[in-house]
Amino acid sequence: MMIGADGKPIPNQSIEFNHVRIIPPDGYEIDKENSTFENIVFKKKCADNYESILKELFHPQTPVYGENPGTVYKVEQFVKNHKDKIVLNKRENYQRLVALTKLINVAEHLNQGKSGVYTIYIDSTNKIRVTTTANYYGQILFNTDTLAKRAIEILGEKTIRLALGE
DSSP: OEEOTTSOEEOSSOOOOSOOOOOOOTTEEEOTTTOOSSOOOEEEOOOSSHHHHHHHHHTTSOSOBOSSTTOBOOHHHHHHHHTTTOOOOSHHHHHHHHHHHHHHHHHHHHHTTOOOOEEEEEOTTSOEEEEEOSOOTTOOEESSHHHHHHHHHHHOHHHHHHHTTO
């Protein structure tokens, strides 16, 4: 016996469906990479912009960290305690540091705590590309090429180029 949307039984008769609509719970979306026709998997919804990612990553803490993981400082206290360890003699260095920090934060958000093997780079024709890598040292990694491409969309080409040292 089939049950209708109103919760009442539907008499035995031929019913033809041309579509099924699945509405994920608030804050979630369908994980297209891990879902099948028979098994729909939900994942936490990806933020659309960098400000939303920061709120999710650092709420309710102030997003400035000291040398030890988990140590949170207010900006003034951080600069006072670490002024001899932060040397940015040019505005370009500061802008690059900000872009790199944004890329790290977006990667952490998109990867949801998992480690990856995909990285973003600038090729010999000056195009931004995504590839797998065997050299993990110093690279910001993503779980899938789709997530790396999503990071490029979120931050934009200018920020990516700046983060990668161009």
